[in-house]
Amino acid sequence: MKIKFALITLGVVLGTTICSAQTSITADQIMDNYQSATAIENLHSTLAYKNISKKGKVQERKLEQYILKNENGEDTYNFLLRFVAPNDVKNTATLTIQHDEKDDDQWLYLPVIRSAKKISASKKSDRFMGTEMSYEDLSNYLSEPIGDYDYELVGQEQVLDRMAYNIIATPKSKTKTQYSKRELWIDTKTYLLTKCEFYNSKGKLNKRYIAKNIKPIKGTDYSRAHFVSLQNLLTNNTTEVYYDDFSINKGVDKSMFSRSYIETL
Amino acid sequence: MMQFLRTLLLSFSCLIFCQTIYSQSLKLDLTNNFGLSNFQYLESNRAIKNIAELRSEHNLKLKYKTVLAANFSARGIYNYVNRERSRMFLNEAYLAANKGKLNLKLGKQIFKYGKLTGFSNLDLANRYDYFDFLETDQEELGQWGLASKIEIKNIQFDLNYVHKHVPSVVYFEDNPWARLPNQINHPNEPGVVVPVRLQDVVDINPEENRSSLNLGVNMELLGVTARLDYYNGYNDIPFRKIELDYFTPSIPMLYDIQLSVHPLSIYNLSVQRLYGDWNIWVEFGFIKNNFTTSAESVESDNYSVASAGLDRLFLFEDPAKFMKLVVQWRHALWNNKFEYQATDLDHVLDRCTIIDLDYQHTYDLSFGLRSVTSYDGFGFYLKPSVHYKFSDMVKISGGYAMLSGNDSHFFGHYTAEDRLTLKLNFQI
Numbered sequence: 001m002k003i004k005f006a007l008i009t010l011g012v013v014l015g016t017t018i019c020s021a022q023t024s025i026t027a028d029q030i031m032d033n034y035q036s037a038t039a040i041e042n043l044h045s046t047l048a049y050k051n052i053s054k055k056g057k058v059q060e061r062k063l064e065q066y067i068l069k070n071e072n073g074e075d076t077y078n079f080l081l082r083f084v085a086p087n088d089v090k091n092t093a094t095l096t097i098q099h100d101e102k103d104d105d106q107w108l109y110l111p112v113i114r115s116a117k118k119i120s121a122s123k124k125s126d127r128f129m130g131t132e133m134s135y136e137d138l139s140n141y142l143s144e145p146i147g148d149y150d151y152e153l154v155g156q157e158q159v160l161d162r163m164a165y166n167i168i169a170t171p172k173s174k175t176k177t178q179y180s181k182r183e184l185w186i187d188t189k190t191y192l193l194t195k196c197e198f199y200n201s202k203g204k205l206n207k208r209y210i211a212k213n214i215k216p217i218k219g220t221d222y223s224r225a226h227f228v229s230l231q232n233l234l235t236n237n238t239t240e241v242y243y244d245d246f247s248i249n250k251g252v253d254k255s256m257f258s259r260s261y262i263e264t265l
Numbered sequence: 266m267m268q269f270l271r272t273l274l275l276s277f278s279c280l281i282f283c284q285t286i287y288s289q290s291l292k293l294d295l296t297n298n299f300g301l302s303n304f305q306y307l308e309s310n311r312a313i314k315n316i317a318e319l320r321s322e323h324n325l326k327l328k329y330k331t332v333l334a335a336n337f338s339a340r341g342i343y344n345y346v347n348r349e350r351s352r353m354f355l356n357e358a359y360l361a362a363n364k365g366k367l368n369l370k371l372g373k374q375i376f377k378y379g380k381l382t383g384f385s386n387l388d389l390a391n392r393y394d395y396f397d398f399l400e401t402d403q404e405e406l407g408q409w410g411l412a413s414k415i416e417i418k419n420i421q422f423d424l425n426y427v428h429k430h431v432p433s434v435v436y437f438e439d440n441p442w443a444r445l446p447n448q449i450n451h452p453n454e455p456g457v458v459v460p461v462r463l464q465d466v467v468d469i470n471p472e473e474n475r476s477s478l479n480l481g482v483n484m485e486l487l488g489v490t491a492r493l494d495y496y497n498g499y500n501d502i503p504f505r506k507i508e509l510d511y512f513t514p515s516i517p518m519l520y521d522i523q524l525s526v527h528p529l530s531i532y533n534l535s536v537q538r539l540y541g542d543w544n545i546w547v548e549f550g551f552i553k554n555n556f557t558t559s560a561e562s563v564e565s566d567n568y569s570v571a572s573a574g575l576d577r578l579f580l581f582e583d584p585a586k587f588m589k590l591v592v593q594w595r596h597a598l599w600n601n602k603f604e605y606q607a608t609d610l611d612h613v614l615d616r617c618t619i620i621d622l623d624y625q626h627t628y629d630l631s632f633g634l635r636s637v638t639s640y641d642g643f644g645f646y647l648k649p650s651v652h653y654k655f656s657d658m659v660k661i662s663g664g665y666a667m668l669s670g671n672d673s674h675f676f677g678h679y680t681a682e683d684r685l686t687l688k689l690n691f692q693i
Contacts, residue, residue: 087693
């Protein structure tokens with residue numbers, strides 16, 4: 001009886017400790033962990049995306065992505081996307097160089113004109129390459145702009161089959177963004193984003209992001225979602241992205257992130 | 266037809282070759298494109314009413330990491346009207362190397378000198394197969410040489426060297442654009458008109474050592490991209506001279522077309538800037554060309570061309586829909602010493618406005634519209650087109666090319682070339 005009582009007491013004490021440890025974590029700590037989980041020096045993967053219009057029409061593209069941290073800011077990246085299929089867009093490439101202090105530079109290489117052309121990346125709300133992902137989403141995907149938002153932890157929720165911290169991200173007054181707020185769900189184990197809801201400037205729910213199939217990347221401490229969907233709830237268009245062959249911090253050639261290189265692809 | 270079959274055989278050989286190489290962990294990429302095109306001319310009173318063509322293109326790229334690549338591109342054409350056009354050839358075969366910010370391409374390759382979204386003065390030097398003068402997008406021809414680029418901070422330097430300049434391919438027989446004379450004034454007997462017939466086309470200086478050089482500097486400063494180019498080489502379009510054959514007695518008299526290649530230099534400056542979603546550019550070029558006078562002597566012809574243009578991509582709520590627009594205005598400042606003929610290809614786009622519009626309505630259906638309006642010696646070209654993708658591999662395109670204007674301008678001179686075009690493409 002004494003043993004049973006002792007075990008119950010131990011259980012209660014341990015349970016209380018674990019619960020208090022879980023609830024004592026702050027939104028800022030979660031966001032720091034999220035940033036650490038996504039912070040990379042370089043990354044290469046293949047991906048395939050499907051654009052599904054509200055009428056059910058589907059467009060598929062296969063690409064390779066190369067990401068390399070650059071020295072233009074604290075968390076800024078060079079980002080090269082190269083289309084590999086279908087044939088009519090094969091070898092088309094976009095090169096994005098992120099900057100902290102000014103607009104990102106972006107070039108588009110079209111094999112037909114055999115030349116890279118500088119394109120406008122100044123409108124953050126524009127769709128990136130015809131997907132539902134905007135330039136701002138892309139930028140946030142590469143690195144969460146922690147300094148530009150206030151984060152509030154509102155609880156924990158099950159997202160699909162995983163527990164996640166539910167956080168409200170509200171832009172600071174000086175932050176230039178198309179969103180009035182974002183609601184984030186950060187996986188409690190991997191600290192990756194499993195769900196996000198984007199509210200437009202009028203406060204209306206605009207887009208919903210879902211990440212699934214989170215798996216560890218071989219030979220690293222990183223995990224990555226291998227499937228992502230982004231649904232525009234105002235237009236009912238959806239982009240689905242399937243990732244594969246992740247290689248993280250295994251080295252990406254710096255010379256790839258130049259206009260000259262994409263012109264010789 | 267045999268050539269087309271040979272091209273097919275080549276593509277299958279490439280596939281087998283690729284399988285072998287792939288097992289050795291080299292990255293490779295093979296693209297095969299097969300096409301069937303048909304031009305249906307609308308004017309009933311003409312010799313060539315229909316031109317059909319089979320075409321295949323095969324591109325093989327072997328890549329070793331990011332530092333080395335080999336690119337081979339073969340093209341096979343079977344034209345039902347023109348035997349000279351029907352051939353199979355290696356259009357590109359080059360090695361590409363990347364080291365830091367230095368990129369080199371050595372071998373047979375396509376040199377496209379102009380970098381504008383529209384028509385650049387430098388495009389005068391590009392080499393094409395001119396079986397058709399209006400549709401040249403897939404007709405670029407390779408030349409042996411070296412292309413190099415190096416980037417230093419915001420400045421990119423380009424150096425292109427063609428070891429032996431080869432002119433564009435032009436056709437004088439079995440081609441709707443060829444207007445050969447069937448009678449001419451006898452050069453030694455004034456007032457006497459003699460019936461004539463083409464005997465041969467002869468390149469009179471084929472062995473000349475003709476190299477060309479292009480130097481370009483591209484820099485970005487305060488959001489403005491400026492590019493300065495110098496091209497020193499040869500005109501891609503050879504001069505034509507009719508030479509009667511006095512030694513072969515024949516009625517009609519026989520004549521040869523003598524082709525000769527002449528120097529061309531271009532000094533070009535272009536400046537472009539993004540204003541929101543609009544890309545706006547201006548270009549100014551000084552062109553040192555040559556001109557064949559009516560006395561068939563070659564004289565230097567220097568002139569300038571100023572150009573301004575804009576382009577923009579329009580996006581819509583439906584992600585399948587987008588529209589690309591390019592508008593360009595070109596104005597040549599001629600030296601007024603010469604009167605250019607309607608058939609002088611170098612001057613077709615001297616004083617004109619060009620509008621290019623592409624609108625994708627759904628992922629499968631898109632429309633195009635190209636118009637060129639020459640405001641000097643009025644000429645007008647309009648081509649609406651529609652494109653439908655059955656799948657990512659199969660695409661069909663149809664269009665109607667319409668030419669009109671004064672006989673003194675290229676488009677007006679060739680009004681009989683109005684035609685319907687139909688193209689079927691299959692890619693694997």
